[in-house]
Amino acid sequence: MKLCLLGGTGRVGRELAARALAAGHEINLLARDPQRIALAGENLHSYTGSACDPNALLSVMKGADTVLSALGTDGGSVLSESAPLIVSAMREAGIERIITIGTAGILNSRTEPGLLRYQSSESRRTLTRAAEEHHAFYRTLSDSGLAWTIVCPTYLPDGEYTGVYRAERDYLPADGVQISVPDTAEFAFRQIDSLQYVGARVGLAY
Known part of the structure; x- marks a missing residue:
């Protein structure tokens, strides 16, 4: 399979790239600084x-065949700016x-129905x-009509690979506190061959 990877120089992106290469996939990777x-x-084309x-x-x-995105906020507006462009490019491709x-x-949010966690008292972040x-x-x-899945880890330390974690559609698993970068990348990578969570956000935690 040929994969397009965005955000491949970040923590999760690097793990995704490593797993994809190890599985024999071909990767087109977009980076502002290829030296990173x-x-x-x-099989890796930068x-x-x-x-x-x-x-x-484009x-x-x-x-x-599939787009993987590990783009972060990067202290700016890259996500909101890139989203419609990514959807448009996918349609054209x-x-x-x-x-x-x-x-x-x-x-x-579990405690305040109708709100997302960051909008509710569940969030501990002030910003x-x-x-x-x-x-x-x-x-x-969600408005694109594409077959999308958003993997939503909670607190994300580098940590180690365990292969043992919980996933829940549209909610964070109860009492979930953290999940490592390698476990997050593994779950995201497994979605390439799965349609279980198409059209869903997936909460991940131990």
């Missing part, structure tokens, strides 16, 4: 550019499936800008 790509191989550049998105998506890494803040960026990305995908 920690992996190499004949493209220089921004996820907010329509031309760069180039990296050419021939891909004929790609239906996208799996992204979000945040537990955009899952449904909501990053969650608002992820929310904008979620809204765009």
Whole structure:
């Protein structure tokens, strides 16, 4: 399978790239600074550019079957700006499936129905800008008609791979506190071959 990977130089993105290469997939990876790509191989093709550049998105998506996005907020508005451009590029490239890494803040609140976690008393964060960026990305995908899945880990230390964790559709698993980067990447990678969570946010925690 040929994968398009956005945000592949970040913590989860690097894990996703490593798993995809180990599984024999071909990867088109878009990065603003290709020198930050920690992996190499004949199946890894790097493209220089921004996820907010329509031309760069079209180039990296050419021939891909699935889009993986581990884009972060990066202290700015890259998620809200890139979301409609990603959807447009996917349509032009004929790609239906996208799996992204979000945040537990955009899952449904258990204590305050009708609100997302970051909007409710469940959130311990005083600043909501990053969650608002992820929310904008979620809204765009939910209106896109694409086969999307947003993987929403709670507190995300680097940690170690365990392969043992809980996943719940649209909610954070009860009393979930954290999940490691490798376990998050594994779950996201497994969604490439699964339609179980199409059209859903998925809360992840131990």
